[in-house]
Amino acid sequence: MIKVSILYPYRENGHFDVDYYCVTHMPLAAKLFGPSLKGWSVDVGINAGPPGTPPPYVAAGHFLFDSTDDFYKVSKSASEQLMADIPNYTDAGNGTTLISEIRISV
Template identity: 40%
Template structure:
């Protein structure tokens, strides 16, 4: 069973977010340092609107899939964590909201 962490960034009037830096520098940095620690994959979604067509509460969400809960706990408290967390001010002026949990079901739809 995989363990998933979701990192979302607020979409507030004063939010700044450098999407190019995030995708080209930050996420490869995450993969480089946390891949060996058990990170299996990541994806990033940029929200343009919510389902009602209005401005979304969150601007960006990154989903990180880990081999286990223990792996993510070790990574976020390990020696490379300051590198990852210290890079946040390079692409945004907001602190992310983080969520984590075990995958309890999924289905591929063809």
């Protein structure tokens, strides 16, 4: 199983609408990805460890797929619509993508 994470760096005075991202954008992505998508989640940054410090990332969206091939097949057709939706929740651009292999899940 693989996880595709989109990481949105924290920026002082940056705009990120977490509610829109969770309620509208991520369900849109799930719909566009279809049955190849095995699950999704959103992390919202709190801090960098010590209380009161800004988080390194304001948010991260995660998508689970059986393989990178499964992700690549659906992402190509979905990317235009998902990229067009980005200005509705952030002024930070499209974030950084990390594709990782899940080795252990409990």
